[in-house]
Amino acid sequence: MKSLKWNKAASAASLLILAVSLAACQNQEATQMPPEPVSVPAPVQEEQEPEEQAAPLYTAPLTGLPVDEAITQRPLAVMINNAPAARPQSGLSSADIIIEVLAEGGITRFIAIFQSQGGAETVGPVRSIRPYLIELGESYDGVLVHAGGSPDAYSILQKQQKQHMDEISNSGPYFWRSSDRKAPHNLYTSADKLREGAEIKGYSHDSESPVYNYNEEGSTSAGEPGTLFDIHYLLDSYRVTYDYDEVSGRYMRLVNGKPDQDQDNGEQIGAANIIVAGADHKVLDNVGRLSVNVDQGGEALLFQKGKMIRGQWVKKPGDIIRFVQNGTEAALVPGQTFISIVPNQPDFASHIDVQN
Numbered sequence: 325m326k327s328l329k330w331n332k333a334a335s336a337a338s339l340l341i342l343a344v345s346l347a348a349c350q351n352q353e354a355t356q357m358p359p360e361p362v363s364v365p366a367p368v369q370e371e372q373e374p375e376e377q378a379a380p381l382y383t384a385p386l387t388g389l390p391v392d393e394a395i396t397q398r399p400l401a402v403m404i405n406n407a408p409a410a411r412p413q414s415g416l417s418s419a420d421i422i423i424e425v426l427a428e429g430g431i432t433r434f435i436a437i438f439q440s441q442g443g444a445e446t447v448g449p450v451r452s453i454r455p456y457l458i459e460l461g462e463s464y465d466g467v468l469v470h471a472g473g474s475p476d477a478y479s480i481l482q483k484q485q486k487q488h489m490d491e492i493s494n495s496g497p498y499f500w501r502s503s504d505r506k507a508p509h510n511l512y513t514s515a516d517k518l519r520e521g522a523e524i525k526g527y528s529h530d531s532e533s534p535v536y537n538y539n540e541e542g543s544t545s546a547g548e549p550g551t552l553f554d555i556h557y558l559l560d561s562y563r564v565t566y567d568y569d570e571v572s573g574r575y576m577r578l579v580n581g582k583p584d585q586d587q588d589n590g591e592q593i594g595a596a597n598i599i600v601a602g603a604d605h606k607v608l609d610n611v612g613r614l615s616v617n618v619d620q621g622g623e624a625l626l627f628q629k630g631k632m633i634r635g636q637w638v639k640k641p642g643d644i645i646r647f648v649q650n651g652t653e654a655a656l657v658p659g660q661t662f663i664s665i666v667p668n669q670p671d672f673a674s675h676i677d678v679q680n
Contacts, residue, residue, distance in 0.1 A: 384440035386420035388538030388658035395440050396530045400518050401466025404434035405451035410509040414588040415447030423460055425665040428612035430558035437464050438515050446588045448512035453477045456616040463644045465533040467522050471511050474613055487527040496521050534644045537655045550632025554677040555664050568630045596659025598627040599647050601637040602672035603665050623672045628657045
């Protein structure tokens with residue numbers, strides 16, 4: 325009997341120990357369970373105002389476009405051949421200003437003004453100069469670049485000691501001829517070579533060119549619809565069309581219905597501003613050389629941002645051609661500017677056909 329009591333006591337003790345052990349295990353498991361996640365409200369993000377882009381520190385004087393550094397170098401005024409055999413030309417897409425005007429025999433010539441663009445790229449074909457081409461090129465303080473000239477032009481260059489680079493009389497190693505075209509439509513140069521030559525000749529100096537006024541970004545132009553128009557000179561092979569591209573904001577140039585592309589880079593030539601100016605033309609000799617009055621001013625049209633603006637052109641002594649409306653100069657859109665000088669005969673309007 326004594327033995328049985330001991331066994332019962334031992335069993336009770338064992339049960340007590342087991343219960344205590346189970347409780348301890350449960351407590352340990354409870355302490356090892358991960359805490360329930362606590363939801364934290366997402367932080368409220370404040371709306372940030374868009375940062376305003378800083379105005380460019382520098383703009384190109386003859387385009388109004390932003391540039392990385394101040395441009396003070398003197399412009400180059402290059403006479404570019406526009407005979408059908410000289411097309412497509414090279415380097416026109418890099419010119420700041422292009423002036424197109426009649427030479428003789430119904431052909432037109434370009435004066436391409438280079439300042440903010442152009443380097444080693446090919447420019448040409450280079451052609452001869454006339455007195456009114458001298459005046460227009462010099463109005464931008466340009467070093468005159470040409471290959472030959474009329475007797476009257478040579479007389480002006482020599483007597484007035486103009487700063488010019490002529491492939492025929494004082495060229496140096498700054499021009500070359502290509503083998504893929506026949507002379508005289510194969511003479512080329514580059515802005516880099518011309519600047520090298522101008523410096524050697526002592527022509528280089530800081531620019532003294534007049535400049536234009538430019539619209540602020542985002543401004544609109546008032547005027548009549550003018551997104552597509554033709555310019556007629558004298559010959560059918562010189563029908564120029566400008567078609568406004570709303571994406572780029574430029575009037576893209578076509579000649580005889582085909583895109584006018586830069587031979588050097590394949591880009592279609594276009595400009596933000598097209599000024600069409602009427603001037604008196606007079607035939608001087610049996611060769612067909614002309615006198616073009618580029619001082620008197622007269623009727624003009626300005627095409628920009630798909631609009632046509634009617635007004636006048638003026639050119640004061642020592643200044644550039646400017647477009648004015650009611651006596652106030654119109655601001656240009658930043659970008660390239662083309663100036664087309666057409667005859668006043670039979671009348672100015674007969675040379676422009678605005679389609680819309």
